Amino acid sequence: MDGVGEKTKPGLAGVPETLLWTLYHRAAEARRPDAVLTDPLAVELIDAIEYPFEDLFGADVAFRAQWQALRHRRFDHEVRRFLDRHPDGTVVALGEGLETQFWRVDNGRVRWVGVDLPEVIALRDRLLPASPRRTSVAGSVHDDDWFAAIDPSRGVLVTAQGLLMHLDRADAHRLIARCAERFPGGTLVFDVVTRWFSDLAERAVVRSRGYVAPAMPWGLNGQELDALRRVHPAIAEVRRLPWGRGRGALFGYVVPALERLPLARAALPIWILRTDFS
Numbered sequence: 001m002d003g004v005g006e007k008t009k010p011g012l013a014g015v016p017e018t019l020l021w022t023l024y025h026r027a028a029e030a031r032r033p034d035a036v037l038t039d040p041l042a043v044e045l046i047d048a049i050e051y052p053f054e055d056l057f058g059a060d061v062a063f064r065a066q067w068q069a070l071r072h073r074r075f076d077h078e079v080r081r082f083l084d085r086h087p088d089g090t091v092v093a094l095g096e097g098l099e100t101q102f103w104r105v106d107n108g109r110v111r112w113v114g115v116d117l118p119e120v121i122a123l124r125d126r127l128l129p130a131s132p133r134r135t136s137v138a139g140s141v142h143d144d145d146w147f148a149a150i151d152p153s154r155g156v157l158v159t160a161q162g163l164l165m166h167l168d169r170a171d172a173h174r175l176i177a178r179c180a181e182r183f184p185g186g187t188l189v190f191d192v193v194t195r196w197f198s199d200l201a202e203r204a205v206v207r208s209r210g211y212v213a214p215a216m217p218w219g220l221n222g223q224e225l226d227a228l229r230r231v232h233p234a235i236a237e238v239r240r241l242p243w244g245r246g247r248g249a250l251f252g253y254v255v256p257a258l259e260r261l262p263l264a265r266a267a268l269p270i271w272i273l274r275t276d277f278s
Contacts, residue, residue: 007050008126015166015214016120019097022068022162024053028061029069036246037069037076041100045127056211066251070243071191072101074272075161078189078241079105086155094141094175095163098124102134111154113137115146141175147182156183160190165198165216172218173231180232180277188275189241195219197269220271222262228275236278240271 010020027046030039046053079091079101087109093099096114111133114124118138125136137146141163150156158179164172172192179188193201198219220228228238242259245252258264265271 008048008123009050010123012119012123016097016117018162018166018214019099019120020049020051020053021057021211021213023098024057025061025065025068026072029065034247035069036066036251037073039069039072039100039104041103041128042098045098045100048127052210063250066246066248070246070251071161071270071272072099074241074244075159075189076101076105077244078187078274079157079159082155082157082187083107083110086157089155089157090150090152092146092150092156092158094158094160096120096124097162098127099161100128101159102131103129106131106133109133111151113146113149115139115141142171147178150183152183152186156186158183158186158188160188162191164190165193165201165218166214168217173228176228176235176275177232180234180275184234184277186277188277189272190275191270191272193219193270194266194268195221195224196266221266225271225273228273234277235275237274237276239274239276240265241274243272 012020023042023045026037026039027042029035029037030042082089082091083105087107088111090111090113093101093112093114096116097120102112112131113135114121115137116124117140121136121138135149137149139145164175167175176188179186193216196219198216201213201216225238225240229235243255245256255268258267
């Protein structure tokens with residue numbers, strides 16, 4: 001972290017600014033004594049950044065905070081699942097933002113590669129502690145440079161949180177296909193918004209207090225989920241993952257019940273998917 005008392009101005013806009021929305025809600029949940037996700041580093045980050053979090057995102061965010069935390073918890077579960085089988089494997093975090101997942105799941109052996117835009121990497125390097133097992137690649141996920149930084153010999157898991165929905169359909173499919181081609185036997189875990197939520201974002205309806213979310217052009221319905229299996233011949237399986245049980249009636253009972261009903265799943269705004277490569 002920066003020096004005591006000195007706060008960092010992030011200076012982000014557009015899609016990169018969404019990392020502050022995610023961080024704020026994750027930290028809000030982590031401050032609770034009954035939090036569904038333990039993340040003290042996220043709380044430290046909020047305290048180290050000069051940004052009008054409450055003015056833009058609101059103060060009463062318990063609902064959104066738990067929703068975000070459950071999403072991160074599912075990604076953590078998938079990373080730990082991968083590391084159980086490949087303890088020396090490589091995790092590639094695309095569009096990592098100010099995610100603190102490395103410190104939540106670190107088994108002492110994992111190799112971690114974060115890929116993000118140069119201004120985001122610079123912010124991470126300023127705010128987060130260094131690790132000899134963690135490297136950053138500054139650039140676009142559409143470039144080939146980051147592939148060269150990956151050693152696939154001990155297994156590869158690629159994660160993409162809050163990223164692919166901001167791409168158009170062709171670019172999202174292209175990225176998935178390139179991962180399938182370059183990482184045989186690997187896995188990609190990502191989230192995507194459903195079609196109705198994508199439509200709301202396109203009309204600038206997705207907002208919280210003074211913040212309007214950027215467009216999310218790639219939305220899925222059930223038929224398009226089936227089409228993902230045909231994006232590349234090396235895609236062996238595409239599986240929708242459960243959010244997991246949370247706190248209270250909504251996240252403890254209603255959402256898990258909706259997830260068990262195929263027709264009701266479309267009512268959920270975001271799906272988490274795991275794509276396994278052959």
